[in-house]
Amino acid sequence: MIRIAAVGDVHVDKDVVGRYRPALEQLPDRADALLVAGDLTRHGTVDEAKCFATEFGGLGVPVVVVLGNHDHQSDQEQQVTEVLTDSGITVLECSATVLEIRGHRLGIAGAKGFGGGFAGACASNFGEREMKQFVGTTEEISARLGEALRSVRCDALVALTHYSPVPDTLVGEPLEIYAFLGCYQLGNAVDSAPTALALHGHAHHGSERGRTPGGVPVRNVAHPVIKQAYNVYQLLSESVDAPLVPA
Secondary structure (H helix, E strand, O other): OEEEEEEEOOOEOHHHOOOOHHHHOOHHHHOOEEEEEOOOEOOOOHHHHHHHHHHHOOOOOOEEEEOOOHHHOOOOHHHHHHHHHHOOOEEOOOEEEEEEEOOEEEEEEEEOOOOOEEOOEEOOOOOOHHHHHHHHHHHHHHHHHHHHHHHOOOOEEEEEEOOEOOOHHHEOEOHHHHHHOEEHHHHHHHHOOOOOEEEEOOOOOOOOEEEOOOOOEEEEOEHHHHOOOOEEEEEOOOOOEOOOOOO
16 A cells, blocks of 8 residues: 545645644654645745745655645746755646655656546537637646646556646635636546546635546645645545544
């Protein structure tokens, strides 16, 4: 069994440093890796990235993250990525990594993702140049995520995104903003590979559990949804849902 701790939308700044750390320091006894589903910072500045690295770095387990829309706000995403990488945190963007865990290979493919909506209520690559650019971005990111997922050779495969691949985990959010919270193309990417679990954030008022059309379990790990420092999920097990751990 592989145990994955996961959270998203922690929005770290100076005033948040120290809030998560007591629970995070217990991770080596509770999980084999920590995955963070974007919105690591409030405004995507280098200083905030350093705060995140202080809070979430050096935990005794591998930390793998994707960026979220907040992490792009200041147009410093490359510098933010460098700060995190220099701190030993793995940042994925349409890319993948493999962790060796007690004789098992855990594959993680990640991307921020993008919006666009879901079957029956989605934007289409038609009309004005601006709309085609919007949907084109969604299609490109999703296609590259699918390629990253299919490239991994592992015992258990996880998709990590910020935007949601399914509408199930958006229940609780206004229907009018679903198109800005995720897209069906990400779900297609997840289903294009033998994915065991998909994790995302972004939907603060959404629901935790869903499934892709292909049956892959999806979990919304946004901090306002899970209401603790992280949830733990199990792979190579009968159920992905571990008993809730106070954190």
